[in-house]
Amino acid sequence: MVLIIHGFPNDISALRFEWAWQHPHSSRRLRHVSKKKSNEKVYDFCLRVLSVMLQVGPWNRLPLTIQWLNEEFARDFPVQERPPMHMPICYGPVISKKLEKGNSISEHSPKSSQVEEQCYLCFTAIEPSKEITCVDPTCSITCHIICMSKHFLSPGQYVPVEGYCPKCFKHYLWGDIIRKFKGCYGNIDLSVQNILCCYEEN
Structure with a gap:
Protein backbone atom coordinates (compact mmCIF):
# COMPACT_ATOMS: atom_id res chain seq x y z
CA MET A 1 0.00 0.00 0.00
CA VAL A 2 1.46 3.34 -1.04
CA LEU A 3 -1.47 5.75 -0.71
CA ILE A 4 -4.54 6.22 1.47
CA ILE A 5 -7.30 8.81 1.57
CA HIS A 6 -8.63 9.63 5.03
CA GLY A 7 -10.84 12.17 6.75
CA PHE A 8 -14.26 10.77 5.81
CA PRO A 9 -17.13 11.75 8.13
CA ASN A 10 -18.14 8.11 8.67
CA ASP A 11 -17.47 4.51 7.57
CA ILE A 12 -20.31 4.48 5.04
CA SER A 13 -18.89 7.51 3.24
CA ALA A 14 -15.45 5.90 3.14
CA LEU A 15 -16.82 2.60 1.81
CA ARG A 16 -18.78 4.37 -0.91
CA PHE A 17 -15.64 6.21 -1.96
CA GLU A 18 -13.67 2.95 -2.01
CA TRP A 19 -16.35 1.19 -4.08
CA ALA A 20 -16.47 4.02 -6.63
CA TRP A 21 -12.68 4.03 -6.88
CA GLN A 22 -12.67 0.30 -7.59
CA HIS A 23 -15.67 0.42 -9.95
CA PRO A 24 -15.48 3.85 -11.61
CA HIS A 25 -17.61 2.94 -14.62
CA SER A 26 -20.42 1.63 -12.41
CA SER A 27 -20.58 4.92 -10.52
CA ARG A 28 -22.89 7.53 -12.03
CA ARG A 29 -20.47 10.24 -10.92
CA LEU A 30 -17.53 8.74 -12.82
CA ARG A 31 -19.05 7.49 -16.05
CA HIS A 32 -17.24 10.24 -17.93
CA VAL A 33 -13.85 8.78 -16.95
CA SER A 34 -12.28 7.07 -19.96
CA LYS A 35 -11.57 3.36 -19.62
CA LYS A 36 -8.13 1.98 -18.92
CA LYS A 37 -5.92 2.16 -21.98
CA SER A 38 -4.20 -1.00 -23.17
CA ASN A 39 -0.74 0.45 -22.50
CA GLU A 40 -1.75 2.09 -19.19
CA LYS A 41 -0.56 0.50 -15.96
CA VAL A 42 -3.20 -0.32 -13.35
CA TYR A 43 -1.40 1.94 -10.87
CA ASP A 44 -1.54 4.90 -13.24
CA PHE A 45 -5.19 4.22 -14.04
CA CYS A 46 -6.13 4.18 -10.35
CA LEU A 47 -4.37 7.50 -9.80
CA ARG A 48 -6.14 8.97 -12.82
CA VAL A 49 -9.50 7.89 -11.44
CA LEU A 50 -8.61 9.29 -8.01
CA SER A 51 -7.67 12.68 -9.43
CA VAL A 52 -11.10 12.88 -11.07
CA MET A 53 -12.94 11.69 -7.95
CA LEU A 54 -11.45 14.46 -5.85
CA GLN A 55 -12.86 17.01 -8.31
CA VAL A 56 -16.51 15.89 -8.22
CA GLY A 57 -19.20 16.03 -5.54
CA PRO A 58 -19.72 15.01 -2.89
CA TRP A 59 -16.07 14.09 -2.40
CA ASN A 60 -14.64 17.48 -3.42
CA ARG A 61 -16.35 19.07 -0.40
CA LEU A 62 -15.15 16.59 2.22
CA PRO A 63 -12.19 17.38 4.52
CA LEU A 64 -10.05 14.62 3.02
CA THR A 65 -6.30 14.12 3.30
CA ILE A 66 -4.19 12.47 0.59
CA GLN A 67 -1.51 10.47 2.40
CA TRP A 68 1.43 8.99 0.51
CA LEU A 69 2.74 6.21 2.74
CA ASN A 70 5.79 5.65 0.54
CA GLU A 71 7.19 8.83 -0.97
CA GLU A 72 9.15 6.77 -3.50
CA PHE A 73 5.91 6.02 -5.35
CA ALA A 74 4.37 9.47 -4.96
CA ARG A 75 3.16 11.18 -8.13
CA ASP A 76 2.18 14.74 -8.89
CA PHE A 77 -1.44 15.28 -9.81
CA PRO A 78 -2.11 16.73 -13.28
CA VAL A 79 -2.20 20.53 -13.19
CA GLN A 80 -5.82 20.62 -14.35
CA GLU A 81 -6.88 17.96 -11.83
CA ARG A 82 -5.15 18.93 -8.62
CA PRO A 83 -7.04 18.19 -5.38
CA PRO A 84 -9.07 21.09 -3.94
CA MET A 85 -7.07 23.59 -1.92
CA HIS A 86 -8.56 22.39 1.37
CA MET A 87 -7.18 18.85 0.90
CA PRO A 88 -3.61 18.53 2.22
CA ILE A 89 -1.15 16.11 0.65
CA CYS A 90 0.94 14.38 3.31
CA TYR A 91 3.92 12.05 3.21
CA GLY A 92 4.89 9.30 5.63
CA PRO A 93 3.17 6.57 7.63
CA VAL A 94 -0.06 7.13 9.51
CA ILE A 95 0.39 6.88 13.27
CA SER A 96 -2.78 5.56 14.86
CA LYS A 97 -3.95 7.06 18.13
CA LYS A 98 -6.30 5.33 20.51
CA LEU A 99 -8.72 7.86 21.92
CA GLU A 100 -9.34 7.54 25.62
CA LYS A 101 -12.91 6.94 26.70
CA GLY A 102 -14.63 10.22 27.34
CA ASN A 103 -11.91 12.15 25.50
CA SER A 104 -13.90 15.15 24.35
CA LYS A 182 -14.10 14.53 18.50
CA GLY A 183 -10.97 14.72 20.64
CA CYS A 184 -8.43 13.89 17.93
CA TYR A 185 -6.09 16.76 18.86
CA GLY A 186 -6.19 16.24 22.59
CA ASN A 187 -2.52 15.33 22.95
CA ILE A 188 -1.06 16.80 19.76
CA ASP A 189 1.41 19.66 19.60
CA LEU A 190 -0.40 21.94 17.14
CA SER A 191 2.84 23.67 16.18
CA VAL A 192 4.31 20.52 14.62
CA GLN A 193 1.33 18.43 13.57
CA ASN A 194 1.41 19.56 9.91
CA ILE A 195 5.16 19.40 9.28
CA LEU A 196 4.80 16.55 6.79
CA CYS A 197 1.80 18.06 5.03
CA CYS A 198 1.60 20.54 2.22
CA TYR A 199 -1.17 22.13 0.21
CA GLU A 200 -1.15 22.13 -3.56
CA GLU A 201 -1.10 25.60 -5.08
CA ASN A 202 -2.99 26.51 -8.20
Whole structure:
Protein backbone atom coordinates (compact mmCIF):
# COMPACT_ATOMS: atom_id res chain seq x y z
CA MET A 1 0.00 0.00 0.00
CA VAL A 2 1.46 3.34 -1.04
CA LEU A 3 -1.47 5.75 -0.71
CA ILE A 4 -4.54 6.22 1.47
CA ILE A 5 -7.30 8.81 1.57
CA HIS A 6 -8.63 9.63 5.03
CA GLY A 7 -10.84 12.17 6.75
CA PHE A 8 -14.26 10.77 5.81
CA PRO A 9 -17.13 11.75 8.13
CA ASN A 10 -18.14 8.11 8.67
CA ASP A 11 -17.47 4.51 7.57
CA ILE A 12 -20.31 4.48 5.04
CA SER A 13 -18.89 7.51 3.24
CA ALA A 14 -15.45 5.90 3.14
CA LEU A 15 -16.82 2.60 1.81
CA ARG A 16 -18.78 4.37 -0.91
CA PHE A 17 -15.64 6.21 -1.96
CA GLU A 18 -13.67 2.95 -2.01
CA TRP A 19 -16.35 1.19 -4.08
CA ALA A 20 -16.47 4.02 -6.63
CA TRP A 21 -12.68 4.03 -6.88
CA GLN A 22 -12.67 0.30 -7.59
CA HIS A 23 -15.67 0.42 -9.95
CA PRO A 24 -15.48 3.85 -11.61
CA HIS A 25 -17.61 2.94 -14.62
CA SER A 26 -20.42 1.63 -12.41
CA SER A 27 -20.58 4.92 -10.52
CA ARG A 28 -22.89 7.53 -12.03
CA ARG A 29 -20.47 10.24 -10.92
CA LEU A 30 -17.53 8.74 -12.82
CA ARG A 31 -19.05 7.49 -16.05
CA HIS A 32 -17.24 10.24 -17.93
CA VAL A 33 -13.85 8.78 -16.95
CA SER A 34 -12.28 7.07 -19.96
CA LYS A 35 -11.57 3.36 -19.62
CA LYS A 36 -8.13 1.98 -18.92
CA LYS A 37 -5.92 2.16 -21.98
CA SER A 38 -4.20 -1.00 -23.17
CA ASN A 39 -0.74 0.45 -22.50
CA GLU A 40 -1.75 2.09 -19.19
CA LYS A 41 -0.56 0.50 -15.96
CA VAL A 42 -3.20 -0.32 -13.35
CA TYR A 43 -1.40 1.94 -10.87
CA ASP A 44 -1.54 4.90 -13.24
CA PHE A 45 -5.19 4.22 -14.04
CA CYS A 46 -6.13 4.18 -10.35
CA LEU A 47 -4.37 7.50 -9.80
CA ARG A 48 -6.14 8.97 -12.82
CA VAL A 49 -9.50 7.89 -11.44
CA LEU A 50 -8.61 9.29 -8.01
CA SER A 51 -7.67 12.68 -9.43
CA VAL A 52 -11.10 12.88 -11.07
CA MET A 53 -12.94 11.69 -7.95
CA LEU A 54 -11.45 14.46 -5.85
CA GLN A 55 -12.86 17.01 -8.31
CA VAL A 56 -16.51 15.89 -8.22
CA GLY A 57 -19.20 16.03 -5.54
CA PRO A 58 -19.72 15.01 -2.89
CA TRP A 59 -16.07 14.09 -2.40
CA ASN A 60 -14.64 17.48 -3.42
CA ARG A 61 -16.35 19.07 -0.40
CA LEU A 62 -15.15 16.59 2.22
CA PRO A 63 -12.19 17.38 4.52
CA LEU A 64 -10.05 14.62 3.02
CA THR A 65 -6.30 14.12 3.30
CA ILE A 66 -4.19 12.47 0.59
CA GLN A 67 -1.51 10.47 2.40
CA TRP A 68 1.43 8.99 0.51
CA LEU A 69 2.74 6.21 2.74
CA ASN A 70 5.79 5.65 0.54
CA GLU A 71 7.19 8.83 -0.97
CA GLU A 72 9.15 6.77 -3.50
CA PHE A 73 5.91 6.02 -5.35
CA ALA A 74 4.37 9.47 -4.96
CA ARG A 75 3.16 11.18 -8.13
CA ASP A 76 2.18 14.74 -8.89
CA PHE A 77 -1.44 15.28 -9.81
CA PRO A 78 -2.11 16.73 -13.28
CA VAL A 79 -2.20 20.53 -13.19
CA GLN A 80 -5.82 20.62 -14.35
CA GLU A 81 -6.88 17.96 -11.83
CA ARG A 82 -5.15 18.93 -8.62
CA PRO A 83 -7.04 18.19 -5.38
CA PRO A 84 -9.07 21.09 -3.94
CA MET A 85 -7.07 23.59 -1.92
CA HIS A 86 -8.56 22.39 1.37
CA MET A 87 -7.18 18.85 0.90
CA PRO A 88 -3.61 18.53 2.22
CA ILE A 89 -1.15 16.11 0.65
CA CYS A 90 0.94 14.38 3.31
CA TYR A 91 3.92 12.05 3.21
CA GLY A 92 4.89 9.30 5.63
CA PRO A 93 3.17 6.57 7.63
CA VAL A 94 -0.06 7.13 9.51
CA ILE A 95 0.39 6.88 13.27
CA SER A 96 -2.78 5.56 14.86
CA LYS A 97 -3.95 7.06 18.13
CA LYS A 98 -6.30 5.33 20.51
CA LEU A 99 -8.72 7.86 21.92
CA GLU A 100 -9.34 7.54 25.62
CA LYS A 101 -12.91 6.94 26.70
CA GLY A 102 -14.63 10.22 27.34
CA ASN A 103 -11.91 12.15 25.50
CA SER A 104 -13.90 15.15 24.35
CA ILE A 105 -13.63 18.87 23.85
CA SER A 106 -15.28 19.71 27.14
CA GLU A 107 -12.67 17.68 29.04
CA HIS A 108 -9.81 19.57 27.40
CA SER A 109 -11.37 22.97 27.98
CA PRO A 110 -9.57 25.03 30.63
CA LYS A 111 -12.90 26.32 31.93
CA SER A 112 -14.81 24.60 34.69
CA SER A 113 -17.50 22.17 33.59
CA GLN A 114 -19.66 23.55 36.40
CA VAL A 115 -20.06 26.88 34.58
CA GLU A 116 -22.79 27.00 31.94
CA GLU A 117 -21.20 27.99 28.65
CA GLN A 118 -22.74 30.54 26.32
CA CYS A 119 -22.49 30.40 22.53
CA TYR A 120 -20.21 33.12 21.19
CA LEU A 121 -22.44 33.51 18.11
CA CYS A 122 -26.04 33.21 19.30
CA PHE A 123 -25.50 34.05 23.00
CA THR A 124 -27.63 31.16 24.29
CA ALA A 125 -26.64 28.32 26.60
CA ILE A 126 -24.75 25.33 25.18
CA GLU A 127 -25.23 21.69 26.11
CA PRO A 128 -21.80 20.04 26.67
CA SER A 129 -22.42 17.51 23.88
CA LYS A 130 -23.05 20.32 21.37
CA GLU A 131 -20.17 22.59 22.39
CA ILE A 132 -17.42 23.20 19.85
CA THR A 133 -14.20 25.17 20.25
CA CYS A 134 -11.41 26.58 18.12
CA VAL A 135 -8.50 24.38 17.01
CA ASP A 136 -6.12 26.82 18.70
CA PRO A 137 -6.00 25.88 22.40
CA THR A 138 -5.27 29.50 23.33
CA CYS A 139 -8.58 30.67 21.84
CA SER A 140 -11.38 30.59 24.42
CA ILE A 141 -14.33 30.58 22.01
CA THR A 142 -17.22 28.16 22.60
CA CYS A 143 -20.12 27.77 20.18
CA HIS A 144 -22.95 25.47 19.22
CA ILE A 145 -21.68 23.18 16.48
CA ILE A 146 -24.61 24.27 14.29
CA CYS A 147 -23.78 27.97 14.80
CA MET A 148 -20.12 27.45 13.90
CA SER A 149 -21.05 25.41 10.83
CA LYS A 150 -23.34 28.20 9.60
CA HIS A 151 -20.53 30.70 10.19
CA PHE A 152 -18.18 28.57 8.04
CA LEU A 153 -20.69 28.03 5.23
CA SER A 154 -20.14 29.92 2.00
CA PRO A 155 -22.95 30.85 -0.41
CA GLY A 156 -24.08 27.84 -2.40
CA GLN A 157 -22.48 25.32 -0.03
CA TYR A 158 -24.30 22.59 1.87
CA VAL A 159 -21.25 21.38 3.79
CA PRO A 160 -18.71 23.75 5.40
CA VAL A 161 -15.21 23.52 3.94
CA GLU A 162 -13.13 26.25 5.53
CA GLY A 163 -13.44 29.56 7.31
CA TYR A 164 -12.20 31.89 10.03
CA CYS A 165 -12.70 31.57 13.76
CA PRO A 166 -15.04 34.45 14.71
CA LYS A 167 -12.94 35.23 17.79
CA CYS A 168 -9.25 34.74 16.96
CA PHE A 169 -9.80 35.21 13.19
CA LYS A 170 -7.43 32.37 12.29
CA HIS A 171 -8.18 30.32 9.19
CA TYR A 172 -9.13 26.66 9.64
CA LEU A 173 -10.53 23.76 7.68
CA TRP A 174 -13.93 22.59 8.89
CA GLY A 175 -12.54 19.05 9.04
CA ASP A 176 -9.95 20.16 11.60
CA ILE A 177 -12.66 21.81 13.71
CA ILE A 178 -14.62 18.54 13.74
CA ARG A 179 -11.52 16.46 14.52
CA LYS A 180 -10.87 18.70 17.52
CA PHE A 181 -14.52 18.31 18.54
CA LYS A 182 -14.10 14.53 18.50
CA GLY A 183 -10.97 14.72 20.64
CA CYS A 184 -8.43 13.89 17.93
CA TYR A 185 -6.09 16.76 18.86
CA GLY A 186 -6.19 16.24 22.59
CA ASN A 187 -2.52 15.33 22.95
CA ILE A 188 -1.06 16.80 19.76
CA ASP A 189 1.41 19.66 19.60
CA LEU A 190 -0.40 21.94 17.14
CA SER A 191 2.84 23.67 16.18
CA VAL A 192 4.31 20.52 14.62
CA GLN A 193 1.33 18.43 13.57
CA ASN A 194 1.41 19.56 9.91
CA ILE A 195 5.16 19.40 9.28
CA LEU A 196 4.80 16.55 6.79
CA CYS A 197 1.80 18.06 5.03
CA CYS A 198 1.60 20.54 2.22
CA TYR A 199 -1.17 22.13 0.21
CA GLU A 200 -1.15 22.13 -3.56
CA GLU A 201 -1.10 25.60 -5.08
CA ASN A 202 -2.99 26.51 -8.20
